[in-house]
Amino acid sequence: MNTVIIDGLSFTLPLFIMAIGGIYSERSGITNLALEGLQGFGAFVGALVAVVLAGHFSTNSQIPYYMAMLFAVLGGMAYASIHALLCIKFKANQVISGVVINILAMALTSFLTKQVNKTVFGAASDKFVLGVSVRWTIPILSDIPVLGAVFTNIYPFEIMIVVIAIVAWYLLYQTKYGLYLRACGDNPHAVDAAGIDVAKIRFIAVLMSGALSGIAGISFAYSISANFSSSIYVGYGYLAIAALIFGNWKIFPTLGACLLFGFARSGGYRIVQILQMPSSYSDLVMILPYALTLLLLIFFSKHNQAPRALGEIYDKGKR
Amino acid sequence: MKTKSNGLKRFFVNCFGNEKYQSITIPLFAILISLIVGAVIITLLGKNALSAYQNLLQGSGLLPKPSYAGYKSMLTDFTSFLNAWTPMLFASLAVAVALRAGLFNIGVSGQMLTAGFFANVLVGYSEMPSVIAKPLVLIVGIIAGACVGGLIGYLKYRFNINEVVSSIMINYIAQYVFSFFINTYFVDPVSRQSVSVSTGSRLTLMDTLVGDLKMDIPLAVVLAIITAFFIKFLIDKTTLGYELKAAGASPTAAEYAGIHVGKNMVLTMVISGGLAGLAGVTYYLGYFGSIQPKVLVSTGFDAIAVSLLGNSNPIGILFSSFLITIISKGSTYMSSAAGIQAEIASVITGILLLFSACGAYMKQKIKLLEYDITAEKSVLQKQEKGEEQ
Numbered sequence: 001m002n003t004v005i006i007d008g009l010s011f012t013l014p015l016f017i018m019a020i021g022g023i024y025s026e027r028s029g030i031t032n033l034a035l036e037g038l039q040g041f042g043a044f045v046g047a048l049v050a051v052v053l054a055g056h057f058s059t060n061s062q063i064p065y066y067m068a069m070l071f072a073v074l075g076g077m078a079y080a081s082i083h084a085l086l087c088i089k090f091k092a093n094q095v096i097s098g099v100v101i102n103i104l105a106m107a108l109t110s111f112l113t114k115q116v117n118k119t120v121f122g123a124a125s126d127k128f129v130l131g132v133s134v135r136w137t138i139p140i141l142s143d144i145p146v147l148g149a150v151f152t153n154i155y156p157f158e159i160m161i162v163v164i165a166i167v168a169w170y171l172l173y174q175t176k177y178g179l180y181l182r183a184c185g186d187n188p189h190a191v192d193a194a195g196i197d198v199a200k201i202r203f204i205a206v207l208m209s210g211a212l213s214g215i216a217g218i219s220f221a222y223s224i225s226a227n228f229s230s231s232i233y234v235g236y237g238y239l240a241i242a243a244l245i246f247g248n249w250k251i252f253p254t255l256g257a258c259l260l261f262g263f264a265r266s267g268g269y270r271i272v273q274i275l276q277m278p279s280s281y282s283d284l285v286m287i288l289p290y291a292l293t294l295l296l297l298i299f300f301s302k303h304n305q306a307p308r309a310l311g312e313i314y315d316k317g318k319r
Numbered sequence: 320m321k322t323k324s325n326g327l328k329r330f331f332v333n334c335f336g337n338e339k340y341q342s343i344t345i346p347l348f349a350i351l352i353s354l355i356v357g358a359v360i361i362t363l364l365g366k367n368a369l370s371a372y373q374n375l376l377q378g379s380g381l382l383p384k385p386s387y388a389g390y391k392s393m394l395t396d397f398t399s400f401l402n403a404w405t406p407m408l409f410a411s412l413a414v415a416v417a418l419r420a421g422l423f424n425i426g427v428s429g430q431m432l433t434a435g436f437f438a439n440v441l442v443g444y445s446e447m448p449s450v451i452a453k454p455l456v457l458i459v460g461i462i463a464g465a466c467v468g469g470l471i472g473y474l475k476y477r478f479n480i481n482e483v484v485s486s487i488m489i490n491y492i493a494q495y496v497f498s499f500f501i502n503t504y505f506v507d508p509v510s511r512q513s514v515s516v517s518t519g520s521r522l523t524l525m526d527t528l529v530g531d532l533k534m535d536i537p538l539a540v541v542l543a544i545i546t547a548f549f550i551k552f553l554i555d556k557t558t559l560g561y562e563l564k565a566a567g568a569s570p571t572a573a574e575y576a577g578i579h580v581g582k583n584m585v586l587t588m589v590i591s592g593g594l595a596g597l598a599g600v601t602y603y604l605g606y607f608g609s610i611q612p613k614v615l616v617s618t619g620f621d622a623i624a625v626s627l628l629g630n631s632n633p634i635g636i637l638f639s640s641f642l643i644t645i646i647s648k649g650s651t652y653m654s655s656a657a658g659i660q661a662e663i664a665s666v667i668t669g670i671l672l673l674f675s676a677c678g679a680y681m682k683q684k685i686k687l688l689e690y691d692i693t694a695e696k697s698v699l700q701k702q703e704k705g706e707e708q
Contacts, residue, residue: 033483086673090680095423095483096627100676103620104669111662115364118660238487245484283499283613290491293484294474301479 004266005149012262013161014219018240019247019254020168021212027172027249028205029185031311033098034083035213036237037105038076042214043221044109045075047128047228048116054131062156065133065222069157072218073211079105080210084203091313102237110230127229133157133222157219164215168208169251181205185307188314198314213237235290242293248304257296261289332688335681345681346628346635349674350642357667361659371657375664378652379645390533402523402537402606404644406431409543409598410622411640412550413468413591415631419554420587421567422472426486427595428619429493430467434460434596435603435610436497440505443516443604452520453538460600461593467493468592472585482588490615498612506612513610522605539601544637546594551633563587595619617665621647624668627675643668 018035025032050068057063079101086097110126117125136159138151172178180201183191188198220236221228239261247254268285335344358368376382380396387393410427417424438459442452467489474480505513518525524536554560565573566583574580602618603610625643629635650664 082673086676090677091683092676092680096623096676099423099425099483099623100669100672103623103672104666107662107665107669111660111666114660114662235487235491238484242484242488245481280499280502283495283502287492287495290488290495294480294488294492297480297484298474298478304479 001146002149002152004263004270005146006153007266007269008259008262009150010155010158010219010223011265012258013158014216014223015236015240015243015261016255016258017161017165017219018213018216018237019244019258020165020251021209021216022240022244023247023249023251023254024168024172024181024205024212025209026244026310027185027307028181028202029188029307029309029312029314030084030087030202030206031094031098032083032206032209033095033238033241034080034101035209035240036233036235037098037102038080038083038210038213039217039220039237040102040109040232041079041105041217042072042076042210043217043228043232044113045078046070046072046214046218047130047221050130051128052120062134064131065156068130068218068222069160069215072214074214076210076212076214076217077207078210080206080213081203083210084206087206088199088202088314094311094313102233106230106233113228113230127227129227130222132226155219155223157215157222161215161219164212165251165255168212172251177201177204182307185309188309192316202314216240239289239293242297245304245306246293246296246300248300249307260296261292264288264292328688329692332685332692335685338682341682341685342630342632342635345678346630346639346675348681349628349671349678352674353667353671356670357663360663360666364659366657366659371653371659374653374656375645375649377656378649381645384652390528390531392532395532395534398534398536400644400648401540402535403648404640405537405540405543406598406602406606406618407622407625407644407647408547408636408640409594409601410618411625411629411636412547412633413464413594413598414622414626415629415633415636416550416554416563416594417587417591418626418631419567420563420583421570422475422482422584422587422591424468424471424486424588424591424595425483425620425623426467426471426490427591427598427622428615428617429486429490430464430592430595431599431602431619432493432497432610432615433467434463434599436500437463438520438600438604439513439516439610443520444505444514445520446517447519449519452517453522456520456522456600456604457539457542457597460596462596464596464599465589465593468588468590468595469585471592472588475588476581476584494613494615497610501610501612507609510609512612515608516604520604521608522601525608537601537605539597539605543597543601546597547633547637550594554633559586598622617647621665621668624672624675627672627678630678643671 018039022032022035046068049071050064053064053067083097083101086092087094113128114126117123133155135153135155137153141151142148172181180191180196184198184201191201192198217232221232225231243257243261244254246257265288268288269282272282272285335341361368361371373382377384378396379400380393383393410431413427414424438456441459442456447455471482471486471489474485475482501513507514522537522539524538526533527536554564562573562578562583565576565578566580570580598618602616621643625636625640629639646664646667650661653659654661
């Protein structure tokens with residue numbers, strides 16, 4: 001039971017922060033299918049920095065870890081600016097742009113990973129091996145039965161994500177910027193009439209989604225495989241999108257959806273382990289989150305209310 | 320100064336020609352830019368970009384290589400290029416049909432895998448004579464692909480589920496479920512892939528001795544080209560095609576005109592899925608003879624680039640799929656001949672996608688420039704008139 005909670009949370013939280021990124025972008029009116037590519041590219045930049053720095057610090061040092069986090073955020077933002085440019089400046093179809101960004105991210109990062117390994121480290125490898133992250137156990141709280149698992153063996157990124165999620169919630173619902181952002185998604189003309197630059201608000205929102213996806217990407221890289229390779233692209237970005245659709249573009253219901261995905265996944269693995277089934281059965285467990293997503297979407301998509309101007313190219317002349 | 324920039328503008332606009340030619344010139348411009356960007360990357364790596372591009376053509380059998388192994392020549396390279404081109408053409412047509420109806424079928428890879436798996440299991444492992452087996456493979460492929468495509472369309476029509484999300488979920492489900500079955504029942508312990516299909520059911524005649532050459536003859540390539548023209552006919556000349564395009568251009572307007580948009584949506588996805596199924600069988604039972612578990616082929620995603628580049632026009636796609644296949648097929652030879660990572664091919668394709676996505680913007684920009692030029696012209700003419708008086 002404990003491992004289910006521990007593994008479930010370490011999967012849920014990155015997914016959640018990525019979904020919040022998606023919420024920012026979509027509430028501002030920009031469809032963001034690019035989350036997958038954003039998290040991958042962010043993770044690539046973070047992992048690259050970690051690998052380069054690792055030689056300069058002792059093996060137990062956690063500085064590369066935090067630097068990786070920081071640079072994953074920057075990398076995600078930089079890469080997200082392409083999506084923002086395509087959607088806002090070049091008026092491309094937002095769905096197509098998102099998918100294009102994902103395909104390019106996959107191609108670029110796997111090419112660059114090989115190339116950097118070859119030229120900088122002189123090794124033929126298609127992955128960056130990351131150090132092992134420390135894991136914390138909070139002394140007294142972890143002794144609580146069942147719930148104590150929440151405070152056991154937590155990755156530093158989990159705490160970071162919780163803090164950032166709270167800040168993101170505050171920003172979206174309690175500040176003027178958040179109000180403008182949400183208005184951009186529903187009625188950009190009203191925002192424009194109030195003298196506020198729609199393009200700028202949306203641009204910042206897409207950059208935010210890049211930053212948050214970057215955190216998610218590097219967290220997945222550290223927690224799931226302890227290295228960066230093209231195996232980072234297994235559709236978690238799309239899972240995050242499904243979570244936010246299921247959560248009706250609101251932050252708290254989205255957390256619920258992410259928890260469901262996380263525990264379905266870790267619970268499934270645990271069942272395979274307990275029943276001592278051969279490893280090929282874990283393939284069947286892997287489909288749980290995806291199948292669950294489809295099922296949930298079947299039941300909830302109809303009643304959902306997407307932001308009204310979502311996916312529409314903002315055209316000042318059109319009323 | 321002003322007239323100079325005007326001349327530049329006019330040159331730029333003239334390059335693209337009028338609206339009729341822009342559907343050709345804008346993709347050409349995108350290709351040119353991405354080839355230049357690719358060349359810059361290759362040059363930065365310290366390699367000769369021109370010879371690298373030459374290698375791409377050599378690897379595809381379009382230029383002679385410096386030396387050939389026994390039984391091989393430029394012709395055998397070209398037939399194996401055609402072998403790779405066939406599934407790409409089918410897959411791109413699948414994407415294009417959906418795009419025309421305003422749907423984005425990103426699940427082509429999953430539909431290909433489904434079709435390939437069922438054709439493998441139902442026909443590929445049986446001992447049927449090839450006259451029966453080969454058509455049967457095609458039929459099974461079409462049905463399997465159409466079922467998956469239809470499901471995606473139905474989910475969108477009935478439950479309002481975004482087709483991109485549902486098809487990606489189905490991609491992953493297909494990938495893991497079939498990998499489970501292959502690993503449990505059909506695995507070849509040596510190659511770690513599914514057991515190879517019988518030669519009778521294979522759509523490509525591999526290593527066939529023709530004269531003194533051993534070549535791979537892709538039988539389905541003819542079918543693929545015919546299909547392209549058939550789809551062109553279907554879209555341009557039939558009621559179905561008209562309704563499909565109308566639903567894609569504006570669903571509400573189509574609904575007012577009495578077109579059943581939901582039914583069309585499902586039907587479009589059935590056709591698109593069927594084409595993807597053909598791509599699947601020509602890939603898994605033609606180009607390859609087995610299925611690698613846990614891997615979705617990139618063909619389904621590259622097909623999006625091909626389709627965008629070809630303006631979702633079947634004839635345009637004949638050309639654009641040819642080009643993209645040159646890049647992806649030739650990259651293997653390029654990486655061995657020039658020592659450049661083969662992944663550069665997908666980077667170039669990705670950049671190409673990026674620029675193709677901006678096609679609508681380019682069109683608009685050219686129009687604006689044209690207005691600018693005519694406006695400036697009339698101002699100049701007025702000034703001249705004023706001076707004369």
